[in-house]
Amino acid sequence: MTNTASFRAPRGTYDRLPPGSRDWQKVVREAEDLFGRAGYFPVDTPAFEHTEVFERGVGEASEVVGKQMYTFEDRGGRSLTLRPEGTAPVVRAVIEHGLQRGALPVKLAYSGFMFRQERPQKGRFRQFFQLGIEAIGSASALTDAEVIEIGHRFLRDAGVEPRLLVNSIGHSAESCRRGYLRELQGFLTDHSDELATDDRERIGSNPLRTFDSKEAATTSVMADAPVVSDHLCAECRAHFELVQSYLTDLSVDYEIDTRLVRGLDYYTRTAFEWVAGGLGSQNAVGGGGRYDGLSEALGGPSLPGIGFAIGMDRVMEARSGGPDVDQTARVYVVALGDDARREGLMLVTSLRRAGISAAQDLSERGMKGQMKDAVRMGADWAVILGEKEMASKRATLKNLHTQDQESVDFGSIERAVRS
RNA sequence: GCGGCCGUAGCUCAGCAUGGUUAGAGCACCUGGUUGUGGUCCAGGAUGUCGCCGGUUCGAAUCCGGUCGGUCGCCCCA
Numbered sequence: 001m002t003n004t005a006s007f008r009a010p011r012g013t014y015d016r017l018p019p020g021s022r023d024w025q026k027v028v029r030e031a032e033d034l035f036g037r038a039g040y041f042p043v044d045t046p047a048f049e050h051t052e053v054f055e056r057g058v059g060e061a062s063e064v065v066g067k068q069m070y071t072f073e074d075r076g077g078r079s080l081t082l083r084p085e086g087t088a089p090v091v092r093a094v095i096e097h098g099l100q101r102g103a104l105p106v107k108l109a110y111s112g113f114m115f116r117q118e119r120p121q122k123g124r125f126r127q128f129f130q131l132g133i134e135a136i137g138s139a140s141a142l143t144d145a146e147v148i149e150i151g152h153r154f155l156r157d158a159g160v161e162p163r164l165l166v167n168s169i170g171h172s173a174e175s176c177r178r179g180y181l182r183e184l185q186g187f188l189t190d191h192s193d194e195l196a197t198d199d200r201e202r203i204g205s206n207p208l209r210t211f212d213s214k215e216a217a218t219t220s221v222m223a224d225a226p227v228v229s230d231h232l233c234a235e236c237r238a239h240f241e242l243v244q245s246y247l248t249d250l251s252v253d254y255e256i257d258t259r260l261v262r263g264l265d266y267y268t269r270t271a272f273e274w275v276a277g278g279l280g281s282q283n284a285v286g287g288g289g290r291y292d293g294l295s296e297a298l299g300g301p302s303l304p305g306i307g308f309a310i311g312m313d314r315v316m317e318a319r320s321g322g323p324d325v326d327q328t329a330r331v332y333v334v335a336l337g338d339d340a341r342r343e344g345l346m347l348v349t350s351l352r353r354a355g356i357s358a359a360q361d362l363s364e365r366g367m368k369g370q371m372k373d374a375v376r377m378g379a380d381w382a383v384i385l386g387e388k389e390m391a392s393k394r395a396t397l398k399n400l401h402t403q404d405q406e407s408v409d410f411g412s413i414e415r416a417v418r419s
Numbered sequence: 420g421c422g423g424c425c426g427u428a429g430c431u432c433a434g435c436a437u438g439g440u441u442a443g444a445g446c447a448c449c450u451g452g453u454u455g456u457g458g459u460c461c462a463g464g465a466u467g468u469c470g471c472c473g474g475u476u477c478g479a480a481u482c483c484g485g486u487c488g489g490u491c492g493c494c495c496c497a
Binding site: 008011062063064067068085114116117118119120121122123124125128129130132198209212213215262273274282284285286287309310311312313314315334336363365366367368369370371372373374375376382384386387388396398400403405 | 420421451453456493
């Protein structure tokens with residue numbers, strides 16, 4: 001009620017309420033099962049990290065680090081940051097605990113809230129929920145294919161029909177992306193007077209981003225720009241071709257998008273993104289890529305890795321169909337009078353202990369109101385306890401689908417409703 | 420962070436241009452018709468600091484300013 005409470009959830013946050021909250025729970029559980037079947041172990045890392053984890057991991061040139069982080073100083077003067085993404089913290093945890101000394105790759109699955117201070121809009125929140133997996137310690141293209149297939153499968157199972165875009169952005173060598181970047185910067189400098197001002201400023205810091213620009217001026221220039229995929233070294237090219245052929249083997253439909261670049265600096269080689277309709281301009285439901293240099297950037301050993309992050313909020317928005325209407329209780333006890341309500345409380349509890357969902361009226365309503373409540377909960381059975389039933393110790397059991405009623409003694413109710 | 424639109428009951432919205440009695444509708448909710456049987460029908464009932472603060476005015480849901488929030492686009496991303 002807004003009349004007494006003048007507090008609202010902070011901007012860009014939300015309360016997850018019934019009935020949709022149950023759908024959410026169901027989708028998350030399906031994801032956990034799917035990731036678990038593929039051998040990805042659950043991992044949880046703190047909601048905040050030392051700020052440097054993101055500055056060095058995600059990269060200071062990225063938008064996320066540059067202007068979207070919730071950074072604060074604690075009472076000990078340490079600079080901490082609410083995690084804006086999950087990969088850098090997971091890699092930090094792997095290094096810190098030496099998980100890479102066991103069998104490789106280390107396969108981990110995480111889920112949780114991430115925080116970025118941006119202008120909220122549909123499908124974009126300041127506190128948002130991501131699910132992700134990371135396979136750390138394998139450079140094989142098999143891993144790329146496995147990770148992508150799992151994410152794709154999750155989205156499809158969740159009722160999203162995503163388009164999968166893939167690209168390779170090479171690795172950081174002169175023979176590969178570094179050389180390409182210089183060529184791109186040269187191209188952009190030659191055309192700098194034709195670019196939108198925002199994009200002109202990125203030539204030095206983050207030239208790849210100009211491919212994402214929606215400025216008409218920039219878009220037309222970029223049509224003729226050199227593209228990363230034409231400048232990959234032999235190894236990166238071979239890797240990308242393998243990934244593609246594996247995806248084809250797995251019947252995962254994908255599109256090559258040579259203009260796909262990702263926002264976080266740590267990506268190398270494979271980059272991918274899932275997009276879906278119904279989300280307005282926030283059409284990316286998930287994305288990921290290979291990050292072969294991340295571990296070293298965080299002071300760890302050389303450890304190639306790949307993973308994805310999927311935005312649950314956007315998944316729930318994009319999935320087909322409305323909320324599933326679930327049964328709240330299979331058995332509803334209609335009780336009339338104090339003695340019956342007391343008996344009902346015991347009956348409901350024993351049914352629940354037996355694994356059967358059950359409910360009774362807790363508002364001391366009349367019979368009509370209780371019957372309505374039973375229907376509202378989607379109950380299959382109504383157990384009626386009135387004066388007659390209390391006197392005879394036999395409840396009236398009504399099948400709410402067929403309307404049939406029978407008289408059963410209290411001890412037989414559980415067996416009767418199991419059918 | 421920038422720009423457009425919006426903010427009235429739990430939900431969807433009317434009323435606001437031409438300020439004026441107790442601010443409305445539908446859905447949902449509760450009760451009764453049916454002294455103990457739901458999804459239909461009928462009757463009745465409860466619910467609003469008209470987002471918030473301030474200004475103009477005899478008088479503001481209505482006009483003005485600010486602010487908070489949402490939404491769409493930009494930036495960027497999940």
